[in-house]
Amino acid sequence: xxxxxxxxxxxxxxxxxxxxxxxxxxxxxxxxxxxxxxxxxxxxxxxxxxxxxxxxxxxxxxxxxxxxxxxxxxxxxxxxxxxxxxxxxxxxxxxxxxxxxxxxxxxxxxxxxxxxxxxxxxxxxxxxxxxxxxxxxxxxxxxxxxxxxxxxxxxxxxxxxxxxxxxxxxxxxxxxxxxxxxxxxxxxxxxxxxxxxxxxxxxxxxxxxxxxxxxxxxxxxxxxxxxxxxxxxxxxxxxxxxxxxxxxxxxxxxxxxxxxxxxxxxxxxxxxxxxxxxxxxxxxxxxxxxxxxxxxxxxxxxxxxxxxxxxxxxxxxxxxxxxxxxxxxxxxxxxxxxxxxxxxxxxxxxxxxxxxxxxxxxxxxxxxxxxxxxxxxxxxxxxxxxxxxxxxxxxxxxxxxxxxxxxxxxxxxxxxxxxxxxxxxxxxxxxxxxxxxxxxxxxxxxxxxxxxxxxxxxxxxxxxxxxxxxxxxxxxxx
Numbered sequence: 001x002x003x004x005x006x007x008x009x010x011x012x013x014x015x016x017x018x019x020x021x022x023x024x025x026x027x028x029x030x031x032x033x034x035x036x037x038x039x040x041x042x043x044x045x046x047x048x049x050x051x052x053x054x055x056x057x058x059x060x061x062x063x064x065x066x067x068x069x070x071x072x073x074x075x076x077x078x079x080x081x082x083x084x085x086x087x088x089x090x091x092x093x094x095x096x097x098x099x100x101x102x103x104x105x106x107x108x109x110x111x112x113x114x115x116x117x118x119x120x121x122x123x124x125x126x127x128x129x130x131x132x133x134x135x136x137x138x139x140x141x142x143x144x145x146x147x148x149x150x151x152x153x154x155x156x157x158x159x160x161x162x163x164x165x166x167x168x169x170x171x172x173x174x175x176x177x178x179x180x181x182x183x184x185x186x187x188x189x190x191x192x193x194x195x196x197x198x199x200x201x202x203x204x205x206x207x208x209x210x211x212x213x214x215x216x217x218x219x220x221x222x223x224x225x226x227x228x229x230x231x232x233x234x235x236x237x238x239x240x241x242x243x244x245x246x247x248x249x250x251x252x253x254x255x256x257x258x259x260x261x262x263x264x265x266x267x268x269x270x271x272x273x274x275x276x277x278x279x280x281x282x283x284x285x286x287x288x289x290x291x292x293x294x295x296x297x298x299x300x301x302x303x304x305x306x307x308x309x310x311x312x313x314x315x316x317x318x319x320x321x322x323x324x325x326x327x328x329x330x331x332x333x334x335x336x337x338x339x340x341x342x343x344x345x346x347x348x349x350x351x352x353x354x355x356x357x358x359x360x361x362x363x364x365x366x367x368x369x370x371x372x373x374x375x376x377x378x379x380x381x382x383x384x385x386x387x388x389x390x391x392x393x394x395x396x397x398x399x400x401x402x403x404x405x406x407x408x409x410x411x412x413x414x415x416x417x418x419x420x421x422x423x424x425x426x427x428x429x430x431x432x433x434x435x436x437x438x439x440x441x442x443x444x445x446x447x448x449x450x451x452x453x454x455x456x457x458x459x460x461x462x463x464x465x466x467x468x469x470x471x472x473x474x475x476x477x478x
Contacts, residue, residue, distance in 0.1 A: 005260060006261035020247050024071055037079070068245075129151070132151070133156075140162045164202055182207055262447065277392065296318065296415045314423075338454065344457065391445060394446060406442070413427050442461070
């Protein structure tokens with residue numbers, strides 16, 4: 001029964017995801033060193049659209065918006081910012097200064113617009129989060145840009161006249177940004193309500209709330225994507241009957257189906273008997289609280305800054321110190337680890353690779369550039385010991401203990417941010433990635449551990465986490 005449900009989820013999800021790409025030619029090109037993905041129907045002659053992702057994003061993350069527009073006849077160009085996705089050149093400059101990193105990213109966006117604009121038709125701009133501020137500044141300085149769609153916008157450069165044709169899409173669970181979007185519309189018409197179009201002379205503006213979404217899932221909102229397509233059609237005098245497919249649900253369904261299928265296959269792994277760790281409440285408190293409290297101040301105290309990636313040095317140290325405390329406690333308690341199961345390594349490693357391929361095709365960049373190899377290696381030094389300890393403590397344990405172990409680590413990351421908010425703020429953006437990692441890969445690892453012991457899952461999950469974080473962190477050169 002489990003296998004049947006998994007196959008239904010996988011096949012149904014793939015059908016939706018591939019249908020979303022049907023009829024669209026997807027090709028890769030470059031503007032200078034900037035990787036650009038071009039999406040268009042064969043022979044499409046619609047207006048050009050430039051799409052830019054947010055911080056720690058990639059062009060793949062913007063497919064939810066890019067594909068429907070391409071199917072509707074637009075010529076879509078989605079690119080990777082400096083240091084993101086498959087761009088080999090790191091971000092640089094002062095992240096907090098308008099004349100620093102912001103200026104460099106704006107110049108990069110302008111080069112892409114210069115390369116794709118043609119026929120004196122204004123280029124449409126769509127951006128998410130960080131890109132919203134970049135694109136507003138770009139649109140303010142050019143006469144060849146057309147309608148603008150900003151997703152989860154926060155730019156203080158928006159005023160009563162700029163951009164002139166602006167749609168703001170915000171997730172329902174982004175209260176601050178939702179209020180910001182409403183105020184941006186009221187700049188044009190103080191009486192305007194969300195969902196209605198405000199007009200004053202040549203300025204047209206609207207705010208749309210995407211239901212049941214937050215800062216990332218808003219990129220897959222059917223309501224938000226429909227509003228964006230309609231906004232561009234209205235601005236260009238076009239008409240589209242393109243279906244907005246539930247690709248967000250399909251991505252979740254595909255990953256869930258693969259994880260469920262793995263759970264069934266894991267039951268066939270050879271048995272490696274390993275007893276659960278006998279933890280009373282004192283030991284449970286020690287093994288969660290001690291590393292959670294010790295890792296942040298110790299990691300901050302060590303003067304290590306070797307990686308060209310924001311907060312990666314700190315995270316590698318945090319993981320390593322956290323693991324060291326737990327491993328020492330396990331050794332003091334005389335805990336045995338059991339043997340390493342090669343079949344479990346091959347099965348879990350293969351399943352993780354398959355999910356990575358799926359994510360890279362449909363959701364987010366998962367393949368590292370050569371510049372990221374050293375970053376992944378350093379993260380491995382912290383991530384593998386961390387997951388070895390995590391797998392051993394969670395082996396044959398109930399859901400409650402595993403939730404406590406994982407919650408303690410997330411709380412520890414929060415403690416680190418509190419100690420150095422300015423330097424570690426970007427860890428807040430990584431926390432959702434780690435939660436998803438626990439839900440998907442952690443569940444798979446626990447299924448393998450129940451049969452073949454904790455060592456194989458610990459090794460594989462450590463490698464996969466290092467890989468996932470290594471391709472997600474923006475490269476940065478100060």
